[in-house]
Structures are given as structure tokens and as C-alpha cells.
Amino acid sequence: MRIFGSTGPTLTRKRIVLGVTGSIAAYKAVSLLRALVRDGAIVQVVMTQSAMKFVTPLTFEVLSGHPVSTEVFEAHQEMKHLSLPEQADAIVIAPATANCIAKAALGMGDDLLSTMLLTSQCPLIVAPAMDGGMWTHPSVIEHVGTLRARGAIVLDPEEGPLASGRIGHGRLAEETTILEAIQTALAPRRDWQGQRILVSAGPTQEPIDPVRFISNRSSGKMGYAIAEAAQARGAQVVLVTGPTAVPIPRGVEVVSVDTAEEMTKAMSTRLAWSTAVIMAAAVADFRPMHPVSQKIKKQGRSEQTLHLERTTDILASLSAQRTTQLMVGFAAETNDLIAHAQDKLTAKGLDLIVANDVTTEGAGFGSDQNAATLIDRQGGLTELPLMPKRALADAILNRAHELLQSRQSHQAPTPIAGGR
Ligand SMILES: Cc1cc2nc3c(=O)[nH]c(=O)nc-3n(C[C@H](O)[C@H](O)[C@H](O)COP(=O)(O)O)c2cc1C
Structure with missing residues (x-):
């Protein structure tokens, strides 16, 4: 009462x-x-x-x-x-x-x-x-x-x-x-209760030799914030993470990986388990073709050529294997943000893309804050001002949850004619 x-x-x-x-x-x-x-x-x-x-x-x-x-x-x-x-x-x-x-x-x-x-x-x-x-x-x-x-x-x-x-x-x-x-x-919101979310976060490291690698500036903070927020809102969360210094959120299952290939494998094997996938990781697009097992010495060399090859496109590959999962991707861009993000949304068959301009002052890699525009498949645009990454995580989850609900209501069995 x-x-x-x-x-x-x-x-x-x-x-x-x-x-x-x-x-x-x-x-x-x-x-x-x-x-x-x-x-x-x-x-x-x-x-x-x-x-x-x-x-x-x-x-x-x-x-x-x-x-x-x-x-x-x-x-x-x-x-x-x-x-x-x-x-x-x-x-x-x-x-x-x-x-x-x-x-x-x-x-x-x-x-x-x-x-x-x-x-x-x-x-x-x-x-x-x-x-x-x-x-x-x-x-x-x-x-x-x-x-x-x-x-x-x-x-x-x-x-x-x-x-x-x-x-x-x-x-x-x-x-x-x-x-x-x-x-x-x-009162803690429990609107993600019953959902299983696969989140990726952080950079990947692509080895050149045993002591060197190619990586990027991703800190992992955005993906970790999403994992933490989703867990707090009742979801079961698996966080597949590249190397970061961010503390592991409580109640979240963590799978640590180094390379894009390891991340692809970790995500693919858990795709069927999940009801939503949020790819916040900054995965390397290229990796050294021939990583060597011994440290490359500088002696006698005035230059060094590194041949790179494409890594697996995780988003595209998960998208191709998906069944009913909601797929959310990120587009970190430095120019033509919305156009590039819209292209990525379509090319990768995503439901929602989080577009963020990493050149915005106070936002992007390493920062505790971020600003973003959410673009959905129907062309809906939601602009989110600069805010703490945890608040942005909640805003992303709000929009993703709306999309998940409308998808699940469309998937509901059609009532038999004349039935109640
Ligand atoms: C009798 C009286 C009633 C007032 N009621 C309101 C009110 O309901 N809302 C409002 O925005 N300002 C009201 N004001 C104006 C505010 O008191 C005034 O803008 C004040 O500077 C607000 O200061 P504060 O925001 O620091 O409390 C009222 C002023 C008087 C004299």
C-alpha cells in the first residue's frame, strides 16, 4: 500500500x-x-x-x-x-x-x-x-x-x-x-533488468615485436562507464576490454584482451548470449603484418618500414552474425562528424551510433567528459552536450533502451484474429 x-x-x-x-x-x-x-x-x-x-x-x-x-x-x-x-x-x-x-x-x-x-x-x-x-x-x-x-x-x-x-x-x-x-x-533504475549486454572498451595493442606495439589514445573510460551504468540498471554485463588503467566496475564480468583479433574472438563467442552489444572500444584498423619474436635492433638502420594489414572489422562481423541483438557503435571523428557517423551506421548495419568529435575541447579520449550526438537507424538525432562520461552512459542507455523496447514490441507475436 x-x-x-x-x-x-x-x-x-x-x-x-x-x-x-x-x-x-x-x-x-x-x-x-x-x-x-x-x-x-x-x-x-x-x-x-x-x-x-x-x-x-x-x-x-x-x-x-x-x-x-x-x-x-x-x-x-x-x-x-x-x-x-x-x-x-x-x-x-x-x-x-x-x-x-x-x-x-x-x-x-x-x-x-x-x-x-x-x-x-x-x-x-x-x-x-x-x-x-x-x-x-x-x-x-x-x-x-x-x-x-x-x-x-x-x-x-x-x-x-x-x-x-x-x-x-x-x-x-x-x-x-x-x-x-x-x-x-x-531509487536505482532497473530498466535494463533481464537484458544481457556485451560491451567493448579501451584500445587494442597490435604487436610489432615483444616490446613495441601500435595502439591509440583510447582510455576505456566511456566503455567502462557504460558497463557500470548498465550493471547499475539491472543488466548482466560482460565487458571485453583492451589494456586500460580504469578500475573494474563492480558486478561486471571482465574479459581482458590485447589485440583486435583477441577482441573479435571474445566478442563473437559471446554474441549469441547477449541481447545488446555496445562497441565503445577503439579497435586498431591495421596491425603489423609480420610481428617478430625478438626485439628489433636499431643498429645499422637509418629507417625501418612497417607493413600493415587490416584487422577484422569487429562491428561488421558481429553485425553479420547477429540475430536479434541491438547493436550500438561509436564513431570517434575529427571532421564531418554526422556524415561519417551516418555512413558507418548504414555500412555496419547498426541500430544506433554514438558520434563524438574527439577534437572538442574537454571531450573525447582520456577526458572524464564527453559530448555526443546519437543517431538511430530511422535518422533520429539526439544531441547531448558536454557532460560526465557516466551521465553520457546513462543517456546512451536511455536511447538504446527505447529502441530495444520498440523492437521487442514489434517482435511480439501477432494476436490471433478475434482473440483477446
Ligand atoms: C513577495 C515576493 C515574492 C517573490 N516570489 C518569487 C517567486 O515566487 N519566484 C521567483 O522567482 N522570484 C520571486 N521573488 C523575487 C525573488 O525574491 C528575487 O528574484 C530574489 O533576488 C531571489 O533571490 P534568490 O534566488 O537568491 O533566493 C519574490 C519577491 C518578493 C518581494
Whole structure:
């Protein structure tokens, strides 16, 4: 049974930072705080200067059982803008003013709440409240769009009578809606449960002699992030990885390989087991034709020629052997990104391709962040801005899951005519 207005035991011992900003709806944050505490959450309240004009910190202090934080600079205190988000499972801003939404979208840090958002890694839930047509102002629309694109959950305010006496769109979302959004953000998604994903990651190393090889700049971080995210979302995951320095994600079965040939074999033998294949590895296209068993000496040589031959095209070969698997590939490009990615999608018979421009500053090989465009077989394009690779992994899995579901619903047996 679900008790109305309660999220149940899922918030037990969850650490939530409740940001309160200068809206007339600030008094509703008092009731929200009580509901969170009742559901077992440990709540730290952060107030803006404007918020304190509406409700006193004392109210929140007494009800939360913790001091309220209001300042970046406070004598004899730890750096709250770092410690609060570090310890938090989620940050909830309710009510959120147009001002605080704009600051968050622009990355400003001129008070404790906004500075905290710049250092936080946990889910962010924003419940706006605003009057006088602010919600439909182009600037607010743009900033809300930016926050949503970065993965924040921004709740739509509700329509109804506002503090000004007008009827409009801007009332703080109902408490139950906010509580449900927090619960959803904190409850692990299990939407990949029952699926078996084969993920490839990292570079390959193609030997020249026992001490030298040809490789590339892939760090493996993107593929590892996908494996980790898929496992967290309930999938059984096998990660076939070239040599990397990335820690192995928990609960993921790892198959380590060095060369493109080894990777081909490892992937092919597990293809039939899988329901989806995500090829994030940067596999060498060419390898030395005649690797030698002894170290090549430089003595007496002013130049050295290396003859290369094509390696097996893993994506094309898996694609040819596939039965019902969803196939996702990556296109790391330096120019004509979309055109090259679309060609690869078609040539390799993929369902989805993740196109990323590796020359983008702060993105690509080695970086913890990446930006990408997802292109599906029907020509649908989803542009994803620069974000942590783990967040990008979730965004890729979201799109792949939609494609998997629509494919599985099309594969469902046709009902017998007249049957129910
Ligand atoms: C009575 C009153 C009610 C207000 N209510 C809202 C509101 O609901 N939403 C909003 O965006 N701004 C509202 N404002 C304006 C904000 O308080 C103002 O933009 C302030 O700078 C926000 O600061 P903060 O975002 O740091 O809390 C209100 C102002 C007053 C005087």
C-alpha cells in the first residue's frame, strides 16, 4: 500500500540538501522538510539571503535538527560548498526562483547554494515557483532547458491561483510530486533488468615485436562507464576490454584482451548470449603484418618500414552474425562528424551510433567528459552536450533502451484474429 504524501522507507538515512530560495512559496518548504524527515531522510537546509526574508532559519533548524547553512564565508566552519554536496545523496531546491535557476544554468557561484551546485555530483531536483509570467519568459525557458539537458530533474510548476491573485502557471509542484521525484532520483533504475549486454572498451595493442606495439589514445573510460551504468540498471554485463588503467566496475564480468583479433574472438563467442552489444572500444584498423619474436635492433638502420594489414572489422562481423541483438557503435571523428557517423551506421548495419568529435575541447579520449550526438537507424538525432562520461552512459542507455523496447514490441507475436 502506498501512503499518500509519503515516499515510504526509501528515504531512510538518505542525506538530502534542501535548498530554499526567495519565493513566496518558501513556507511550503517547511512542510516538505517535515515530510522528508518523517520518511527517514537526514536533511541539511541551505537558504539564500532572499529566502530568509520569507521564513526564518530557526524554523528549518528546529524541524531538521541541523544548523541551517546560509553563507559561503562563515567563521570557523568547514567549506560547506564542498562538504554539503559531497555528503549528499540528492540536492532538492524547493521552491526555486527564476534567479537561482538562471545562476545554476550559467554556472554562477555568488552564494552558498549556487556554489554548491558547481561542486555537486549527486542528482539535482528543482521545483520552480514563480509569478507574473516568469515561467514562460524566454530566459527562464532557456535556463530550464539547459538544466534538463544536464540531467537535472526540473519539475513543471502547476497552474492555479498565484500569490499575486492572478491565475497562472507558476505554483510550486505539489509536495507529493516533489517527494516522488526525489524517490525516483534516488531509487536505482532497473530498466535494463533481464537484458544481457556485451560491451567493448579501451584500445587494442597490435604487436610489432615483444616490446613495441601500435595502439591509440583510447582510455576505456566511456566503455567502462557504460558497463557500470548498465550493471547499475539491472543488466548482466560482460565487458571485453583492451589494456586500460580504469578500475573494474563492480558486478561486471571482465574479459581482458590485447589485440583486435583477441577482441573479435571474445566478442563473437559471446554474441549469441547477449541481447545488446555496445562497441565503445577503439579497435586498431591495421596491425603489423609480420610481428617478430625478438626485439628489433636499431643498429645499422637509418629507417625501418612497417607493413600493415587490416584487422577484422569487429562491428561488421558481429553485425553479420547477429540475430536479434541491438547493436550500438561509436564513431570517434575529427571532421564531418554526422556524415561519417551516418555512413558507418548504414555500412555496419547498426541500430544506433554514438558520434563524438574527439577534437572538442574537454571531450573525447582520456577526458572524464564527453559530448555526443546519437543517431538511430530511422535518422533520429539526439544531441547531448558536454557532460560526465557516466551521465553520457546513462543517456546512451536511455536511447538504446527505447529502441530495444520498440523492437521487442514489434517482435511480439501477432494476436490471433478475434482473440483477446
Ligand atoms: C513577495 C515576493 C515574492 C517573490 N516570489 C518569487 C517567486 O515566487 N519566484 C521567483 O522567482 N522570484 C520571486 N521573488 C523575487 C525573488 O525574491 C528575487 O528574484 C530574489 O533576488 C531571489 O533571490 P534568490 O534566488 O537568491 O533566493 C519574490 C519577491 C518578493 C518581494
